[in-house]
Amino acid sequence: GAGVSQTPSNKVTEKGKYVELRCDPISGHTALYWYRQSLGQGPEFLIYFQGTGAADDSGLPNDRFFAVRPEGSVSTLKIQRTERGDSAVYLCASSLAGAGIQYFGAGTRLSVL
Amino acid sequence: SQELEQSPQSLIVQEGKNLTINCTSSKTLYGLYWYKQKYGEGLIFLMMLQKGGEEKSHEKITAKLDEKKQQSSLHITASQPSHAGIYLCGADNTDKLIFGTGTRLQVFP
Numbered sequence: 078g079a080g081v082s083q084t085p086s087n088k089v090t091e092k093g094k095y096v097e098l099r100c101d102p103i104s105g106h107t108a109l110y111w112y113r114q115s116l117g118q119g120p121e122f123l124i125y126f127q128g129t130g131a132a133d134d135s136g137l138p139n140d141r142f143f144a145v146r147p148e149g150s151v152s153t154l155k156i157q158r159t160e161r162g163d164s165a166v167y168l169c170a171s172s173l174a175g176a177g178i179q180y181f182g183a184g185t186r187l188s189v190l
Numbered sequence: 191s192q193e194l195e196q197s198p199q200s201l202i203v204q205e206g207k208n209l210t211i212n213c214t215s216s217k218t219l220y221g222l223y224w225y226k227q228k229y230g231e232g233l234i235f236l237m238m239l240q241k242g243g244e245e246k247s248h249e250k251i252t253a254k255l256d257e258k259k260q261q262s263s264l265h266i267t268a269s270q271p272s273h274a275g276i277y278l279c280g281a282d283n284t285d286k287l288i289f290g291t292g293t294r295l296q297v298f299p
Contacts, residue, residue, distance in 0.1 A: 110286065178235055179223075
């Protein structure tokens with residue numbers, strides 16, 4: 078596609094529920110990143126994929142968060158047993174290689190009630 | 191860990207005025223990115239700086255990286271309402287970006 082696509086754009090869920098957020102990177106980009114942005118803050122790194130493997134998952138806050146990229150293209154961020162503190166905008170970015178300009182999607186706004 | 195501090199946090203200017211946003215790093219910058227963010231549109235890439243003393247311009251926006259590579263500035267000349275948004279600096283940190291907290295710019299006619 079022309080740009081990074083994220084779905085859904087908005088997600089409202091109840092505390093304790095499971096959610097999946099999807100990211101479709103720019104075609105041909107091997108590197109994919111997930112960030113989380115809380116209100117009034119800059120984005121915070123969560124996880125980085127190079128191809129199908131997670132090259133760096135040091136930013137995942139705890140084991141409720143998990144991400145996959147099974148075919149090296151689309152990625153899914155999975156959050157189990159959601160908490161109100163998980164409410165934020167989740168941003169996905171992709172780049173041609175591990176080092177290079179990261180292009181961002183519009184994000185998924187997650188609200189946990 | 192590396193931290194980026196942006197100043198000012200918020201800026202309100204009249205259309206046509208010049209302005210500068212600063213980004214200071216706690217460690218040497220090996221790659222510094224400027225992005226602009228509008229509500230619902232994610233981050234839009236503006237410029238990337240890598241060399242000490244480097245300066246890049248695009249339309250009315252100029253970004254510089256100081257010689258010591260610990261501070262960057264973003265300068266907008268003759269601001270327009272279309273420049274309004276949140277400006278974020280991001281530091282290259284082993285394949286991920288570390289972001290500042292952003293500068294919110296408002297431009298009024």
